[in-house]
Each structure stands twice: as C-alpha cells, then as structure tokens.
Amino acid sequence: MSELIDNSAARRNVLKHLILQLHDGKAPEEVRPQLVRLLGRVPYDEVVAVEQELIADGMPASEILSLCDLHSSAMKGAIDTSGAKTVPNGHPVHTFKMENQALIGELALTDKLFDEIRKLPSDADASEPVGQLRVRFSRLSDVDKHYSRKENLLFPFLEKKGITGPPTVMWGKDDEVREMVKGAVEVLQPGESVSADEARGLLDLVLRHAVDAIKEMIFKEEEILLPMCLDKLSDAEWYSIYIQSPEIGFCIYDPIDRWQPDGVAETEHAAAEGAALRFASGSLTPTEVEVILNTIPFDLTFVGADDTVQYFTQGRERIFARNRAIIGRKVQMCHPPDSVHIVQKIIDDFKTGREDRAPFWITLNGKFIHIEYFAVRDDRGKYLGTLEVSQDLTEKRALTGQQRLLSYEKDSK
Numbered sequence: 001m002s003e004l005i006d007n008s009a010a011r012r013n014v015l016k017h018l019i020l021q022l023h024d025g026k027a028p029e030e031v032r033p034q035l036v037r038l039l040g041r042v043p044y045d046e047v048v049a050v051e052q053e054l055i056a057d058g059m060p061a062s063e064i065l066s067l068c069d070l071h072s073s074a075m076k077g078a079i080d081t082s083g084a085k086t087v088p089n090g091h092p093v094h095t096f097k098m099e100n101q102a103l104i105g106e107l108a109l110t111d112k113l114f115d116e117i118r119k120l121p122s123d124a125d126a127s128e129p130v131g132q133l134r135v136r137f138s139r140l141s142d143v144d145k146h147y148s149r150k151e152n153l154l155f156p157f158l159e160k161k162g163i164t165g166p167p168t169v170m171w172g173k174d175d176e177v178r179e180m181v182k183g184a185v186e187v188l189q190p191g192e193s194v195s196a197d198e199a200r201g202l203l204d205l206v207l208r209h210a211v212d213a214i215k216e217m218i219f220k221e222e223e224i225l226l227p228m229c230l231d232k233l234s235d236a237e238w239y240s241i242y243i244q245s246p247e248i249g250f251c252i253y254d255p256i257d258r259w260q261p262d263g264v265a266e267t268e269h270a271a272a273e274g275a276a277l278r279f280a281s282g283s284l285t286p287t288e289v290e291v292i293l294n295t296i297p298f299d300l301t302f303v304g305a306d307d308t309v310q311y312f313t314q315g316r317e318r319i320f321a322r323n324r325a326i327i328g329r330k331v332q333m334c335h336p337p338d339s340v341h342i343v344q345k346i347i348d349d350f351k352t353g354r355e356d357r358a359p360f361w362i363t364l365n366g367k368f369i370h371i372e373y374f375a376v377r378d379d380r381g382k383y384l385g386t387l388e389v390s391q392d393l394t395e396k397r398a399l400t401g402q403q404r405l406l407s408y409e410k411d412s413k
Helices: 001-006 008-023 030-038 044-056 061-066 068-075 092-118 127-140 143-161 165-187 194-232 236-246 266-276 288-293 336-353
Strands: 277-278 282-284 299-304 311-312 357-364 367-377 381-394
Touching: 092 127, 092 143, 092 194, 092 236, 127 165, 127 194, 143 194, 143 236, 165 194, 194 236, 282 288, 336 367, 336 381
Parallel strands: none
Antiparallel strands: 277 282, 299 311, 299 381, 357 367, 367 381
C-alpha cells in the first residue's frame, strides 16, 4: 500500500471511491475499515479536496449535505491533523476552539440531564430537569454566533481562494443545527408539569438530535475546517476576521487576549478609529465615545429593534455580570424563564408605543439598585431598540445636607 501512502492523488481517488460507496447506500461501519486498511490516517486537507472534487464532478452540494454526517462518521478516528498549525491565544482559531470547548461542557451537562430523565419512573414529575434543560438549550442557542462568524467572516476568504464546495455544505449543516436548537428551545418553553414519559419523548424526537448535531459540527470544524483554514489564510486575513468578530459576538466563551500578528498594521481599522463621529451638538472619535460610556457611573445595555443585544458598557464596577458572549443574543434568552414574560411585556409596550419607560428598584446584596428601561426612538418616533440603565444608588440615597467645597474621598481599599 506504500504507493497510496506516498501519493496524494492516489489517496484522494481512493477516498472519493469510498465516499461514493456511502452515497450508494453502504453504512459507515462498512466503509471505515476499508478506509483505515487502504489509507491509514487521511490528511485533513485531502478530505476537503475530495469534497471539492465531488462537487466539481457534478455531484449536487445538496446531496453531499444530506450525507455529510455519514462522511464524518466513516472518517472518525481516521483523519490526520498532526501537521496542523498552532495559534496563540486571541487568534480567531483559538477563539473558535475555546467556544467549542465551552459547547462541549454545556453538552456534557445536557447529557447528564438526559440520563437523569431516563432513570425516572414513568409517572414521575420531570419538571425540574426539564427546566434545567431549558437553561442549557438557551445557552446552546448561542452557537448561532459561532456559526455566523464562520459563515460571514471566514467563508468569504475561502471562496476567494476557489474553495466553495465545503463552505456551502457546512453552511447548510449550520442551518440544520440552528433549526434543531430552535426547535428544542420551543418545546422546552415554560408550561405545566411534565411527566418522565413526556420528557423522554422530547429527548427522542427533538433534544437528542440537536445535541448530536452540535457534536458533529464540532468534529468537522476541529478535524477538517480549522486546520485547513490555517493553511490557506494569511495573517492579514486572520486579522481582518479578528477585528470584525466582536460585531457579531461570541458563543458562551468571551476571549480576553488581544492578538495582532507581527508586520500587519491595523490600516483601515486604525483610520476608522481616528475618524470623528459628528453629532448635532459636537463631535467625538470612536475611542472617546467608548471611554466616555465606560466612565459614566452606571451600566448601559442596548437591545436593538430585532430584540438582540447589540452593546453594553464596560465600567470599572458592573452591577450585573456581562460578557461579550451576549452580543447578538436574543434578550429573551438572557433572562431566567420566570422573568422572561416581564421583559417581553416591556418590549411589546415599547414597540407599540404604549409606553416609553419602565422603572424598577430592588435591594441586591445590601445595595439599592435602580433599573430603568427606555424606548429608543428616532426623531420620527420609529422604535430603534431598548436601553437598560442600571445604577447603584446606595451612597446617593444616604446623602444629607450639602457639600459645597471640594472634597476628594479616597477609597480605603
């Protein structure tokens, strides 16, 4: 078999033949032993090349999409990634991989809940584990941002290099996963008590398929897509992806390391950062705007007209925890199930124009917290989104008398 081991073209032909066997109806368990016996471990770049060749030969991308999971099932354990490049923390590939690790952690917790439900007696009340599954799948819905960065930032560079087949197929699989997770969230909406048998029905019909689909996509990314992209894209292209990534948002994991490759300048991004934003009452650079917003002594979060979180301030002392993984996430998914109806009521009232503000105040950890929601509208009254303003008013609430002379009070810490 040495002629196959040493000859890339011969290996690709054999791999193509084996994949065509899958399309002819052979099970992955039948094909995998042949693949290992003839080829040993297949380099990741050859898997991509074969998929591209099949499409070039006239196989519809839809057919490859329909059997994509069979391909990966047949090749599990047979893909060689030993020659893949490594990347530093902060690199977009590092972020993709860390998000996958975070997803794996969520999936493991989900699997434990599945096992718990399966062990319950038929007539037992499964409401508690089903409620926990609702939280898990709400977090898993963040996978949409992971896929969106891949599709809108990474795939265009591959297409410019003539690699069009694999991105098309993977995008189709991404959409399938999105629909599965969306379906899982919908069937797990708060409701009446759920019996163990009813919960097991949900597992078999919807939930299990969504979990398996996410796991399959992680395998495809880690074993094939990301190693191949590291070979194809330049540092400048990766930096472009890095710069644009926060606009789409991150999945569960929030990258904290900054990354800029040697010899690659920020160029257009740096120029944009220095350009003034002109308002009716003056002008500020984007850097000045960001610093000002992070300096004001309260937290701001802006939710766009499509109900997705678009922005939050990052002051020194936050009242409520925030990280960039919430960017691009539906605001309804950022609240516990027992309070979602309140959030929805506020947004509905703002959108219809019935209300323009909704104030609340609570005591949290001994602090007096004021929270107020404002409808954001343009000068014609069109609804643009909702602004959440949170303030710790504990010290201000305790003020008495006057302070008319300058006095700096230093923090004793």
